[in-house]
Amino acid sequence: DAKTTQPNSMESNEEEPVHLPCNHSTISGTDYIHWYRQLPSQGPEYVIHGLTSNVNNRMASLAIAEDRKSSTLILHRATLRDAAVYYCILRDNNAGNMLTFGGGTRLMVKP
Amino acid sequence: GAGVSQSPRYKVAKRGQDVALRCDPISGHVSLFWYQQALGQGPEFLTYFQNEAQLDKSGLPSDRFFAERPEGSVSTLKIQRTQQEDSAVYLCASSSNFRGMNTEAFFGQGTRLTVV
Numbered sequence: 083d084a085k086t087t088q089p090n091s092m093e094s095n096e097e098e099p100v101h102l103p104c105n106h107s108t109i110s111g112t113d114y115i116h117w118y119r120q121l122p123s124q125g126p127e128y129v130i131h132g133l134t135s136n137v138n139n140r141m142a143s144l145a146i147a148e149d150r151k152s153s154t155l156i157l158h159r160a161t162l163r164d165a166a167v168y169y170c171i172l173r174d175n176n177a178g179n180m181l182t183f184g185g186g187t188r189l190m191v192k193p
Numbered sequence: 194g195a196g197v198s199q200s201p202r203y204k205v206a207k208r209g210q211d212v213a214l215r216c217d218p219i220s221g222h223v224s225l226f227w228y229q230q231a232l233g234q235g236p237e238f239l240t241y242f243q244n245e246a247q248l249d250k251s252g253l254p255s256d257r258f259f260a261e262r263p264e265g266s267v268s269t270l271k272i273q274r275t276q277q278e279d280s281a282v283y284l285c286a287s288s289s290n291f292r293g294m295n296t297e298a299f300f301g302q303g304t305r306l307t308v309v
Binding site: 118123124125126127128167169180181182183184185186 | 197226228234235236237238241249252284286297298299300301302303
C-alpha cells in the first residue's frame with residue numbers, strides 16, 4: 083500500500099474548525115483515501131472516505147487536492163469529544179482488503 | 194447487539210499460557226479482520242476472513258498465532274505459549290462488502306492482553 087504522512091499531533095480550540103492534513107504523494111489511481119479516528123480506549127471509528135471529489139458527511143468533510151497527492155480532513159467545529167488519533171489511510175481497490183494504519187495525528191482539543 | 198463485540202475486554206496471561214480471544218461481528222457481515230495494536234502505535238493487520246475462508250494471514254507474527262471462523266460468523270484468535278511481546282490490544286473489525294473494499298469497517302473495543 084502507498085504510504086501516508088501526517089503530523090504527529092495538533093491542537094485546536096473548542097468550537098473552532100480543524101484542518102488535519104495528509105500527504106500521499108505516491109497514491110495510485112485506484113487508491114481510495116480513508117479516514118478513521120480512535121478515541122481513547124476505543125477501537126477505530128470510520129470517519130469518511132473519497133476518491134477524487136470532495137466529500138461531506140455528518141461527521142466531517144474531506145478535501146482532496148486536484149493531483150490527489152494530499153488531502154485534508156475538516157472538522158467544522160471541534161468539540162472535546164473529537165479529541166482522538168486520526169488516521170489517514172490509502173486503500174487500493176484492486177489489492178488486499180486490510181486497512182494499513184500509520185501513526186496518525188493525535189488531536190488535542192482545548193476548552 | 195448493534196456493534197462488533199469482543200471478549201474478554203481484558204486478559205492477563207502468564208508467559209507460556211495459551212489464550213483465546215473472541216470476536217462477534219455485526220450480523221451478516223461477510224468480511225472480518227484481526228489487528229494487533231501495541232501501546233502508542235497504530236493497529237497492525239493480522240488476518241482477514243471472507244465468510245469462513247481465511248484469505249489473508251500474512252500479518253500473523255508467528256506460528257503461535259492462529260485464527261478461525263468456522264461458521265462464517267464468530268471468530269477466535271488463539272495465541273499459544275504467550276510471550277511478553279504479545280502484550281497488546283487485539284482489535285476485531287467487520288464489514289459488509291464481500292471484498293471489504295472501500296466500505297466502512299466497524300471495529301470492536303478490543304481485548305487488552307497483558308502477558309506477565
